[in-house]
Amino acid sequence: MNLEYSAAEKSFREEIRTFIQQNLPGEVAAKVLEHKRLSREDIIGWHRILHRRGWSGPTWPKEFGGPGWTAVEQHIFDEECTAAGAPPVIAFGVRMVAPVIMKYGSAAQQQFYLPRILSGDHWWCQGYSEPGSGSDLASLKTTAVRRGDSYVVNGQKTWNTLGHFADWMFCLARTSSEGRSQEGISFLLIDMKSKGISVRPIALIDGEYEVNEVWLDDVEVPVAQRVGEENKGWTYAKYLLTHERVNIARLGESKRELRSLKAIAARVSNDGRPLIEDSRFRDAIAAVEIELRALEYTVLGVLSAEAAGRDPGAISSALKISGSEIQQTLSELKMRALGPRALPHVPEALDFGWQGDPAGAEWWAALSGRYFNMRKTSIYSGSNEIQRNIISHRLLGL
């Protein structure tokens, strides 16, 4: 047992840090750190910078053009990028659909899609949830009917994140109504420029634009764009969900947000003294710091087990629960640190460089909206209640 990073891991961290310092545009970092609006170009621009260095698929093996990093190296990379304020990896392509294509896709699909995910030419989004199918995803009703060499897809997808930026969507559609609902689903790759697709924004709690409804009206999808076998899509979707165990913990992001919370508590005046000197508020910071420490060392333990070739099992459900609760607590404390300044809603201040009235809003205006937005973390990717079901069924044998 050794809690220290090895010399090689330390120098790896140094290499990543230096690269980020030299290449991450300052304005993009400032937007990320202050939770300002990011453009598609901000995110793709950073992705292309990483691509030139060979790092745009940090989780990818070498055979598909990734750097072939160990789980610990991936973790270090994520920590350094997040800490510096780099835009997040475009997860739906790099982390979600890519592993499915690598494992279940045809050679032709691998050759076509994977390089374009790495280069940033294809932005991917996800077509899973439907208005009537959330936690019970397998009840989905979008249909794909075979007609010659194509499927004709009809239905409605929802909670589609950044679909308005996307070039492609991986989509679950029903190809059979026989047997169990899980058995009639296929995994389709759909060009977002296809005729019959319409993307409509969903107004969110914080007033920002992040997710969409996607309507599919007689959309033709070539059979060659189906991954794996017909009616086996549920297996592939589950593989996607379990592929990444630790990213769900959002460890790097929460470490960054904890530092930011402390900086805000030191900056905000509480009747003439820094708020951080108020022990009641500071104890709340200490409590979340301790929760985060427990999460961090649990994540490191999982990475270590994976490195030793042990399968840590359904532990990712525990990481999801703790990680999301910590994200929510941090965003809540950042808002609460503002006191009465939590009330103003100044959407203009979310654009970088804005310096209007009320004075100072450029640094605090995003925090209440982010608090509201972060409530999503215990709902998406399998709600925390679903995660507790998974733990009790798979780990506790109940």
Next chain:
Amino acid sequence: MQFEFDEEQLSLQESVRRFLSERYDFETRRGCLAKPFGSSDAIWQAFAEQGFLSIGLPEAHGGIGGATELMLTMEEIGRALVLEPYLSTVALCAPLIADHGSEDQRAELLPRVAAGGLKLALAHGEAEARYASTVRTEARRAGDSFVLNGAKTTVPDGAVADLLLVSAKTDIGLAVFLVDPKASGVRLVRYRTQDGRSAADVFFKDVKLPASTALGQLHDPRDATDALERAVQRGIAALCAEAVGAMEATNSTTIEYTKSRKQFGQPIGRFQVLQHRMADMFVQATQARSMSILATGRCAASGGSKESDSALRRRDVSAAKCYVGKAARFVGQQAVQLHGGMGMADELAVSHYFKRLTMIDMTFGDSTHHLAAVSDAILHESRT
């Protein structure tokens, strides 16, 4: 970065677990509970024969393994709810002697610990200090000797110890004295504790101590402030590991109970509201183990003498004790709740686990005390 345990370490843990399940099952323990202070000489001798009392001692004095082996053993001590003064003797006092004692003291005392002939207790805490480390007990120099006056409160395992390690102020700072509980001027009030173990309040009235009883160099005891802090931190790490073993056992027994207990025509473990509670208990126990590993790792790395090392160790040990203390309380309370009326009964193990888990939180600083320690570190950090 490597959290895995090697084969030898895992087989040691397995052998401790097997020994305790064979020789210290719940009914045997019940027999020990009926003894005056819960401790059994036969069990202690068996521990010695198995080598359990040598774990973590310096190799030169017959020791085997190190901090990791001790942690894994403490998990088993917790799982079996062992009443013996194992933590006080092996995890707390022996390492303090190894760390701060003179060569002669080590050579004299540590082999006796390993052989089962010497049970130790650390008499450090005082009533007015509550969880703080303030020491008012005083040892005044008188020629070649010291004269000890003061009182120590709720000394864990003090009722069964053969020798007390007593912290006291001296003219050169804090020192630790080896005090025979039967010495003239020493009065012990021995009592049972809520978890079936024992403790003592110890009063010192003009106790004459030769300079050789001071831990460290003869006639010149070194200031023991740092050594005592490290000792308590190791004790906290050991308590965390004990709590982890006890929480895992508590969770297992709760899961089994809810699978067998039927109400409304089905096992109550089928009810989602109970499943989710047990999922939360599992998550906290899992993360508590990560914190226990962190605390042990930090204490084991205490060779680093830089101020930043000791600040990090202090902060992480407090973070661990806070997290584990809270988790222990939650797991214990919910286990009793899920056992329903049977959770209130002395008959089942769950009430005994709950009491031990509660008292672990209350020992060496509860979760509130250690939360404040982390909070103070945050304030200090913001000013630098």
